[in-house]
Amino acid sequence: METWSVHHLFEKAQAKLGSETASELQKYAHRLINTGFPVIFSLGHLAKITQSDYMFLRDTVGRRREAANYKMFAVKKRSGGRRFIHAVSGQLIVVQQFVNVEILQHATPHPCSFAFHRNGGIRKCATVHCRARWLFQYDLSDFFYNITEMDVFRVFAHLGYRKLLSFELARLCTTIHLPRHLKGLLHLHKHLLDERVPYYKGFTAVGVLPQGAPTSPMLSNLVAEKLDLQLHDFAIENGFVFTRYADDLTFSARSLPKSMSIGAIHRRIVRIIRSCGFKENGKKIRIAGPGSKKIVLGLLVDGEQPRISKEMYHRIDRHLHAAMKYGVAATANHERFDSAYGFFNHLSGLISFVKDVDRERWDEFHERFSKLTLPGVMN
Secondary structure, three states: OOOOOHHHHHHHHHHHOOOOOHHHHHHHHHHHHHOOOOOOOOHHHHHHHHOOOHHHHHHHHOOOOHHHHEEEEEEEOOOOOEEEEEEEOHHHHHHHHHHHHHHHHHOOOOOOEOOOOOOOOHHHHHHOOOOOOEEEEEEEOOOHHHOEHHHHHHHHHHHOOOHHHHHHHHHHOOEOOOOHHHHHHOOEEOOOOOOOOOOOOOOEEOOEOOEOEOOHHHHHHHHOHHHHHHHHHHHHHOOOEEEEEOOEEEEEEOOOOOOOOHHHHHHHHHHHHHHOOOOEOHHHOEEEOOOOOOEEOOEEOOOOOOEEOHHHHHHHHHHHHHHHHHOHHHHHHHOOOOOHHHHHHHHHHHHHHHHOOOHHHHHHHHHHHOOOOOOOOOO
């Protein structure tokens, strides 16, 4: 990326942003520097920093490159149904990677959030629930798609970026290119900021976070901060421990508050989720009491440390055995995956899951996995 001196840019920025004085621009720049974020004056400046074509960025902000910027494909979910992934085009992904690495990764999510940042992780998240006698678990429906460009605009504005630039960054990190059956998730609005903001001609759809973009995970964490704050407060008031790992919410406790029934606890949690703009997945709510198996993010938490279940070990072992004996393609077909590549990536993910919890078994699984060959791929 090209580096640009803040002082070198004052004169150019002032010429572009006429009404603001050099002093005002300097205060804006130093405010960002002091909080650890890169100085960006405008969309044109962002184009210079990322060595991108300015008209490409402008057309993206104007929603004139949606189909060209994102290619969608579906992957099968273990729980049933399909998840749609947005593969980001080469030009846009360079800009999104810059925004993620240089801006978003310098922001701090709520301490209850354990996904998508270097201080989190599945093991850390599960550890705080070890030895719990009660678990209340929830899943958020369409998590990324329920986060709109207006939510993203507020994130960038809160970090200190100018109003117009925050709008443009929000447009660069969101999309209206969704599968037909999900178009209903796109809401209509007339103005996000005010009459002076370009790109609006009458009503337009509000973009949402694309699943697959490098900026979406951390943006989802920052947008969900209000949810994290309110659920954390509820947990503290009632003797629970609360964590969120992406769209997975977990509350644990040694004992329940005497003043609230299980139903009352459930209703209060759901009310908070909905008041923060999200929706619970009714099919994935789980309440486990004393004597029930306690699993958080696939890990058993009934002991002092989280551990992988025997069922998970057996599942990985079975997949590896079958793939080595019958081949990846035949095993994928038997397990009803759409493709050998889908099965291969699924198995790779399961083995990676083991690495943080049981290094010895991971070494064994990884060695066996490394001997597998995808159809049409030479070793």
